[in-house]
């Protein structure tokens with residue numbers, strides 16, 4: 354198993370947010386993590402990355418990474434795209450991408466040409482301060498920045514949040530390209546359509562735990578789960 | 586006229602010295618959120634170390650050795666001190682650096698004594714560089730300008746043109762993101778803290794014989810550097826630079842101006858003669874309240890522009 358999370362707990366100060374999350378991602382697999390606002394999906398990603406102190410088991414390719422410093426988790430091969438994007442606003446588009454590299458000049462599956470071919474908008478604005486890009490451009494930049502570090506598994510938190518339908522489609526295409534290059538994906542999403550279309554397996558979260566696990570077809574067949582944990 | 590020119594130059598020299606201190610302080614603050622009270626104490630240590638080293642090896646080796654020692658001391662403070670108290674929040678960090686001020690103060694007094702050191706300008710630089718209308722501009726001040734400008738350029742190049750500089754800039758805005766991309770952010774913090782201390786140490790080396798090397802020098806310099814940082818806006822290097830130069834020039838002029846406020850009012854046709862508190866204040870020569878001027882400016886800027894000149898966040 355590529356990523357194995359067992360009985361994961363996490364806290365913000367006194368408040369207990371994750372109550373024993375269990376999930377798995379296999380090599381080359383695309384897995385979605387669904388759920389309503391505030392159920393702890395982002396916290397799950399942060400706990401895996403070591404950005405929030407995790408309690409429980411987090412194993413990456415058999416190696417225990419729970420509680421490792423974030424840069425060391427990243428260097429094991431896990432990439433993270435946060436929901437708030439965290440673009441470096443004063444740096445240029447190209448500099449943002451450069452920061453994705455773990456070492457200067459060390460490219461893996463992705464290089465500058467790939468990014469600029471996929472997103473001509475970014476090509477045209479290579480030397481622009483990233484802070485002035487549109488929301489959609491910033492989202493693409495954030496994902497590409499993490500890809501430059503050549504992760505084998507990427508955690509992507511709500512990449513389509515607040516984007517126009519046309520851009521949502523672009524995000525979908527990039528996700529497919531990522532999968533084509535053999536990178537496993539754990540995708541946190543709110544929009545069921547895109548998540549169900551690309552993933553092979555999915556988890557539904559509620560109140561800090563996993564409440565459902567199955568394929569998109571299983572979820573489609575299970576109206577109760579959708580009503581209780583997903584629909585608003 | 587010659588007074589104006591010479592004072593302007595002197596103000597520039599002093600301003601650059603202030604900037605060497607203030608730039609480190611503001612970088613450390615914007616990156617780690619730590620207002621390092623002990624920054625001026627490192628400046629003092631730089632001066633004392635320079636004095637001791639220059640007695641053995643001469644001034645120019647001291648110019649290199651003392652700042653490096655200060656940088657190493659800074660690295661040790663960050664790794665063994667700040668990093669440990671960091672978990673307990675900003676107040677703990679503040680108290681920690683506050684405690685350092687007293688420890689360093691005592692340590693200096695115990696090692697070098699209470700009296701001023703005979704740390705002098707090296708003989709080779711002890712001549713007037715040029716003379717305008719009979720007023721001298723010492724060569725050593727020219728040397729100070731050269732060193733501080735060189736250091737400024739080096740820091741700028743490091744920040745803007747190297748990969749470590751790029752990572753520092755990234756960690757300034759989103760340290761957690763920089764970390765998730767695989768960059769060792771704690772090490773970046775140590776480098777920045779040590780670099781800030783190195784600059785402060787260098788300021789001490791060239792400032793210690795320009796002013797006097799004595800146990801009160803940190804206490805005298807500390808508040809002014811804080812004023813500069815607040816005035817320029819926390820977290821802004823450009824604002825910090827402008828504030829340093831302005832403060833340097835203002836302070837230099839305040840000392841040489843032999844007028845009181847009442848002299849400025851006279852040409853306006855206002856004359857105050859009544860014997861009350863206001864007149865009392867207005868007749869004090871500017872030179873005597875010069876030392877208060879920076880603080881008055883800080884209060885004004887906090888009242889009317891709380892982010893400072895170019896600051897990006899509230900002070």
Ligand SMILES: Nc1ncnc2c1ncn2[C@@H]1O[C@H](COP(=O)(O)OP(=O)(O)OP(=O)(O)O)[C@@H](O)[C@H]1O
Nearest residue numbers: 365368370388389390391392393394395396397436
């Ligand atoms: N920094 C924080 N401090 C305290 N509580 C937090 C913090 N961040 C999140 N929480 C709380 O933790 C819970 C889970 O948050 P999380 O961000 O993981 O939710 P989510 O499932 O990603 O939902 P969404 O992204 O839609 O808000 C929420 O109740 C939230 O209020």
Ligand SMILES: [Mg+2]
Nearest residue numbers: 394395396436
């Ligand atoms: Mg979230």
